[in-house]
Amino acid sequence: MSHDHEHEHHHHHDDDDVQEHRDHGAPLTEVELRVRALESLLVDKGLVDPAALDALIDTYETKVGPRNGARIVARAWVDGAFKRRLLEDGTASVAEHGFVGRQSEKLVVVENTPQTHNMVVCTLCSCYPWAVLGLPPVWYKSAPYRSRAVIDPRGVLSELGVEVPAATEVRVWDSTAEIRYMVLPERPAGTERMSEEQLAELVTRDAMIGVATVPQPAGGSR
């Protein structure tokens, strides 16, 4: 099965999975059956409210995501005073933007510079700053990343297209507590005349985890 096919499947046929089962009578997979049975038991026992489940899913699927973090990064790039506050007290600074809540009781923002490259991992599970980045992607939770980020960070970065100069220090933050880490990536050259909103568009999730740099905009405003 090609990787591209997998993507296609995930993107466009996700909800259709369930519909297809209904239409064609295909049996539920084992895990689908488990989840369906568990949900119906919890609802019957009055331990969960189905509407609350929908609200939780909607929150993390449509409201909270890496655009939150991108707005923080863009603000820090254009506002030196905000950047100083952000690096000093990330929790309070992102709360100014209303980004608070689960998996973000304390947020520490670490700055990438020509001298220091920071990247974030959770080797023991999947700790991730939900309030600013949303739910973590599959690769962040996967065995390859969790095993290698701490023993071979430069190898991982290189595979992902980030060549860290030998003179630059790599710092890996293993999120073993309830403190959450976000990387403030370097502002790319050629963006001096861009607005805060335009800058926010450039910032990627992976740059805020520290496994990518923010690319110079194509045909930038130099």
Place this chain on the structure above:
Amino acid sequence: MNGAHDLGGMHGFGPVDIEPDEPVFHHEWERRAFALTLATGFLGKWNIDQGRFAREQMPPAEYLATTYYEHWLFGLQKLLNDLRLVSAGEQAAREKDPAAPAAPVTGFRVLAARDVDNALRTSRTSKADEDVAPRYKVGDRVITRNINPLGHTRLPRYARSKRGVVTLDHGVWVFPDTAGNGLGRTPQHCYSVRFEARELWGDAATSRDAIYIDLWDDHLEPA
């Protein structure tokens, strides 16, 4: 516990495969497993550390062969079964027959849809209000304890008996190594401790690089 979840420093898992334009969920059942886990967490019958420990108890071969939300599902079913909220027998019967009975439970305050926003915004799991004196200050040299508990711990295997330097004091937090085992909150200071890459991995590591790990007073001894 020295489980399959404690992955830091292992070899052989292959390249990191980033999926472009990845959706938040890949299947409908993942959405439901995610929401069921969050919603039942608000019942207040277990803490976040017990939630993690339940997932860690998935048999290692199974843990490595299954996906992330399957780990969550395992942990949730284990907690519900252990607490006699949903028994394994009830679950098996309901999978076979959608009309199989559900034994009633009473006395729970259930998360309502209208409370979701507020619950998520104000949710605090682990920050402690107690005024506890720190045992270390920024700049102190420390050595991690050599512990191999059967229960839950947040001191990864790759960082035991290692020398580091305290770089940030995060304040007072619940201690997962007791809370996760049902042994109380034991509030104490948590620090970011810097370990040189060579201290952890030997001379083949780059001399300039470092790993920062959040650890609690009870993980550390003065060095």
